[in-house]
Amino acid sequence: xxxxxxxxxxxxxxxxxxxxxxxxxxxxxxxxxxxxxxxxxxxxxxxxxxxxxxxxxxxxxxxxxxxxxxxxxxxxxxxxxxxxxxxxxxxxxxxxxxxxxxxxxxxxxxxxxxxxxxxxxxxxxxxxxxxxxxxxxxxxxxxxxxxxxxxxxxxxxxxxxxxxxxxxxxxxxxxxxxxxxxxxxxxxxxxxxxxxxxxxxxxxxxxxxxxxxxxxxxxxxxxxxxxxxxx
Ligand SMILES: [Zn+2]
Numbered sequence: 276x277x278x279x280x281x282x283x284x285x286x287x288x289x290x291x292x293x294x295x296x297x298x299x300x301x302x303x304x305x306x307x308x309x310x311x312x313x314x315x316x317x318x319x320x321x322x323x324x325x326x327x328x329x330x331x332x333x334x335x336x337x338x339x340x341x342x343x344x345x346x347x348x349x350x351x352x353x354x355x356x357x358x359x360x361x362x363x364x365x366x367x368x369x370x371x372x373x374x375x376x377x378x379x380x381x382x383x384x385x386x387x388x389x390x391x392x393x394x395x396x397x398x399x400x401x402x403x404x405x406x407x408x409x410x411x412x413x414x415x416x417x418x419x420x421x422x423x424x425x426x427x428x429x430x431x432x433x434x435x436x437x438x439x440x441x442x443x444x445x446x447x448x449x450x451x452x453x454x455x456x457x458x459x460x461x462x463x464x465x466x467x468x469x470x471x472x473x474x475x476x477x478x479x480x481x482x483x484x485x486x487x488x489x490x491x492x493x494x495x496x497x498x499x500x501x502x503x504x505x506x
Pocket of ligand 1: 284285286287288327328329330331332345346347350
């Protein structure tokens with residue numbers, strides 16, 4: 276037989292069980308209650324004795340037509356609210372609330388080849404995070420830094436050596452700091468040292484640094500000069 280789903284017993288179930296455990300102490304009553312719960316104590320022929328639909332314990336229906344399904348008014352209320360919750364859950368499952376479209380779905384036509392925004396305000400609200408506006412000077416500054424980096428050979432990967440074998444630091448990558456230089460043995464004399472001059476310094480500097488950087492350096496130099504005069 277399927278084990279009933281027991282909940283806190285209602286007053287009907289409690290008074291039904293009480294007549295079997297009258298005058299007993301807790302230790303004596305316990306085995307009696309276990310037997311009672313298994314349905315072995317009561318009169319099987321009495322059709323009025325049944326399990327409560329809510330709390331799951333045995334009780335006796337004293338109503339005129341023997342049509343009650345719960346042992347007590349409180350069990351009746353609880354079983355009703357339980358059924359109502361089930362009905363509500365079923366209804367929500369069958370008629371889900373329509374999902375509110377996001378602002379992006381509502382105002383951005385992304386599904387065509389050249390997407391566009393329908394609303395200016397919504398566009399600004401979204402794009403300020405990804406496409407921040409910068410002044411021309413700032414952009415120039417960034418470009419100059421990029422150019423300088425490329426001229427110096429870009430970003431170089433550090434030289435790592437992974438040691439193998441039974442060393443203690445086997446799992447550690449050791450950074451190499453040593454630079455080995457092998458000079459070929461030769462009788463030849465070293466060549467002439469070549470040097471070059473920058474003909475137009477201003478043009479060179481303008482190519483190498485941004486306008487803002489040059490202005491900043493000019494200001495700094497002027498300040499330093501003035502400072503020296505003061506002393
Ligand atoms: Zn009950």
